[in-house]
Amino acid sequence: MDNFKIGQEAIIVKSFSEKDVEIFSEVSGDHNPVHLDEDYAKDSIFKKRIVHGFLYGSLISAIIGTKMPGPGSIYLHQEINFRKPVYLNERVTALVRITGFKPEKSLIFLDTFCYKNDNELIIDGKAIVKMV
Secondary structure: OOOOOOOOEEEEEEEOOHHHHHHHHHHHOOOOHHHHOHHHHHOOOOOOOEOOHHHHHHHHHHHHHHOOOOOOEEEEEEEEEEOOOOEOOOEEEEEEEEEEEEHHHOEEEEEEEEEEOOOEEEEEEEEEEEEO
16 A cells, blocks of 8 residues: 555546447346437437446446556445436546555545546546455
8 A cells, every 4th residue: 555645546548339338238237228229218318328337437447456556456345426428439537536545454445436528527436445
């Protein structure tokens, strides 16, 4: 934990294609037509197909497992608030920020966010990670 400091951040940027959504639907078993059927989605509150929230939310996990704190960290807790939908091929930026530590238990506390179009908040939450 000596390598980390409060306020430290890491990001990942990605877009999700139609193929990404279809693969996630198969892997997760979430076949909600609002993700897969354009005609159905047209009549929804979203007016077109949306990306699964947990698909773009998984970018937070990618940061935790690969960048900060990185390999060997154990994801213990995540709160997620979904604020806005993400449509196919929109650019999503996930950001994780360190907010605190509990060294005696090897815990790191994080604020977690996802944005689209660089500044529209689509996810906010908190996470707890254990370093091993």
